[in-house]
Amino acid sequence: MTYFETGRDFIRREGRLLEQRLFATIFEQADPTGVVDALRGYQNPDGGFGHGLEPDKRCPDSLALDVEVALQNLAAAGMVDVPMVSRAADWLQATASSDGAVALASSAIEAYPRAEHWSDWAYAPGLNPTAGIAGLLHQLGIEHPWLDRATEWCWSSLEAGLPEDGHALLEVTVFLEHVPDRERAESYVEPIREWLPKVSLYRADADDPSYGVTPLWFAPTPSSLWRRLFTDEQIQGHLDRLERDQQPDGGWALTWQPPGQAATLEYRGVMTLKALEVLRAYS
Known part of the structure; x- marks a missing residue:
């Protein structure tokens, strides 16, 4: 085989059912509404996503990280359920800091099983995940007041310098790939090329077994x-x-x-x- x-x-x-439905959509031309249906079980009444959608923490509470994973699945399926995504954006707007940035997680995860790397470092708003979520919402063609605020915050943050963490830089590249201002986004290609070898958790060597x-x-x-x-x-x-x-x-x-x-x-x-x-x- x-x-x-x-x-x-x-x-x-x-x-999981979610990955099975997404596989069928991507590779077997199945109806992408199956992916949306699988995601519904992870969306909370407040509009956010939780319930271990990102499997490393088993917290049912809404977290921005799980919202991002939901958007990633929708983008991969080539499908957007506007009411579902708009409710998630409403939740982001309600929980974001005053400048629009969101944090990956919250202290709610401490009451549930989680991988060791999930701790209070994830409670501070930052480019990870704000930039990635904003980029995915742009990719999905969503318009929302939170997205406007978050986009401006991302641009301001990038003007102060590129992030030093590989995951945060990855989030930035999602934002830059899909943000509507293409000329401004393209201006970051060469700076990122020069910066990438310097960031933490970047594995350039294909033979490096580490994460x-x-x-x-x-x-x-x-x-x-x-x-x-x-x-x-x-x-x-x-x-x-x-x-x-x-x-x-x-x-x-x-x-x-x-x-x-x-x-x-x-x-x-x-x-x-x-x-x-x-x-x-x-x-």
Whole structure:
């Protein structure tokens, strides 16, 4: 069997309903409303998303991180449910700081199982996740007062300098790829090219086994704005590594420890689907 077939079987066997529906939409032309339906179970009455949509914390409360994951799934499915997303944007507006920035999580996560890396560092508003969420809302064609405020805040933050953390820089690249002001966004391409090797948690070496964001995270498809930052050799090296990292059970392993067995399988399903998307995009 091919890497694709074994990965597909892993998702069907071990993945959540959400990843199964998204796989069917992306690779089997299934109706994308199935992805929306799967996401409904994670949306709270306040409009935000929770319930471990991002599997590393099992908190049911609405968190910006889970809102971002919901938007990522909608974008991947090529589907936007405007009432669902507008309610999430209303929640962002109600919980954001005065300048529009949001934090990844809140102290609510402390009452529930979570991976060790989720702690109070995630309670401060920042480019991670504000820039990523704003970029996804632009990608989905949403108009909302919070998005206007958040967009201006992101531009102001970038004028002060690029972030030093790989995850935050990744969020910035999502924002810049989809924000309507294309001339202003393109002006950051070369500064990011120069800055990228200096940020923490950036894994440039395809043979480095440690956790980190890689060129394929920044450029998951050949058409990405950020593909130009990397040589063909860099991209091919990481594609080869990605294919080699597939496990005998068909899924991809994690380089961190989720809070339990269910969370581990859920996140492996997420990462397996992402790996299949990237490998297919570059094939």
